Amino acid sequence: xxxxxxxxxxxxxxxxxxxxxxxxxxxxxxxxxxxxxxxxxxxxxxxxxxxxxxxxxxxxxxxxxxxxxxxxxxxxxxxxxxxxxxxxxxxxxxxxxxxxxxxxxxxxxxxxxxxxxxxxxxxxxxxxxxxxxxxxxxxxxxxxxxxxxxxxxxxxxxxxxxxxxxxxxxxxxxxxxxxxxxxxxxxxxxxxxxxxxxxxxxxxxxxxxxxxxxxxxxxxxxxxxxxxxxxxxxxxx
Numbered sequence: 001x002x003x004x005x006x007x008x009x010x011x012x013x014x015x016x017x018x019x020x021x022x023x024x025x026x027x028x029x030x031x032x033x034x035x036x037x038x039x040x041x042x043x044x045x046x047x048x049x050x051x052x053x054x055x056x057x058x059x060x061x062x063x064x065x066x067x068x069x070x071x072x073x074x075x076x077x078x079x080x081x082x083x084x085x086x087x088x089x090x091x092x093x094x095x096x097x098x099x100x101x102x103x104x105x106x107x108x109x110x111x112x113x114x115x116x117x118x119x120x121x122x123x124x125x126x127x128x129x130x131x132x133x134x135x136x137x138x139x140x141x142x143x144x145x146x147x148x149x150x151x152x153x154x155x156x157x158x159x160x161x162x163x164x165x166x167x168x169x170x171x172x173x174x175x176x177x178x179x180x181x182x183x184x185x186x187x188x189x190x191x192x193x194x195x196x197x198x199x200x201x202x203x204x205x206x207x208x209x210x211x212x213x214x215x216x217x218x219x220x221x222x223x224x225x226x227x228x229x230x231x232x233x234x235x236x237x
Contacts, residue, residue, distance in 0.1 A: 014059040017119040017207055018079060019048075019200075020108070021064040022101050023090060024127035024161075030092040033128055033161050033237050036189040038089040040196035045085055051201045052082075058119060058208035067101035068094030077108065098131035099141035102175070106141070109150040120222055121154040122203040125175050126196070128161035130168045142174045155203040155222050159184045159195050162237045178224045187235040198228055 021041065025034065052058055062085045063076035074090065105123060108114075114121070131138045145151040158172040160183050172183045184199060186192035206222045 014057055015117055015119055016115055017058050017060045018121040019060050019062040020105055020123045022125040023066050024096055025066050025090040025092055026068045026094055026096045026129055027092050028129050034092050036192050040193040041087045044197045044200045047197050047201050048082055048204050051205050052208055055208045065101050065104050066090055067097050069097060071097060071100035071104045095132040096129040097133055099133045099138045102141040102145050106145045106148060106151055109148050114150045120207045122207050123154050123156045124199055125158045128166055155207050157199045157203055159186050161186050163187055163235050181224055181227055184227055191230055194228055
């Protein structure tokens with residue numbers, strides 16, 4: 001007996017794409033960094049909707065993890081269709097417990113929680129600091145994430161905010177799935193907004209356009225275009 005879900009005539013069956021923002025709101029994000037980050041994510045949402053409109057087979061389901069001293073759901077744990085996703089501004093506080101955020105993310109990427117035929121999930125990590133947990137704790141969280149089939153196949157991008165000396169590029173690079181893209185370095189408001197919009201759109205389109213021999217998200221091959229290039233300029237954060 002078939003277990004497929006009937007689709008009304010004229011409609012296209014949609015595969016879900018789970019999208020996660022993982023956002024540092026530690027005390028060092030105070031001021032222009034936090035204000036620009038909030039603005040950028042709000043600007044990114046309609047751009048994502050516009051970009052994936054050409055891919056009617058995808059339904060982006062979005063949520064957000066915030067982290068400082070602890071990691072918690074900012075929007076979630078239930079995912080929201082991107083068309084109905086409304087970003088609530090974050091304020092700065094505390095330290096930078098990145099490992100806790102990665103473990104919370106990993107808890108949602110298990111085979112039991114992810115639909116089998118979903119597109120590869122998209123995960124955008126944004127931080128301006130070093131993880132304040134021990135190096136082995138961070139590495140253990142990375143390993144936990146990558147040991148999950150969906151964690152390994154996810155499109156994972158990282159944006160470093162502020163002067164490069166403020167954050168550990170190698171630490172963030174461990175999270176990144178596409179090493180040819182690397183860590184996106186946002187040392188001024190213009191770059192932060194541009195990279196948040198670009199990464200979210202590029203990752204969503206790439207994940208929803210993946211080629212899979214068997215139609216299974218775990219087999220999708222995701223390609224990402226080169227990131228935007230900026231002329232060198234002074235850090236203004």
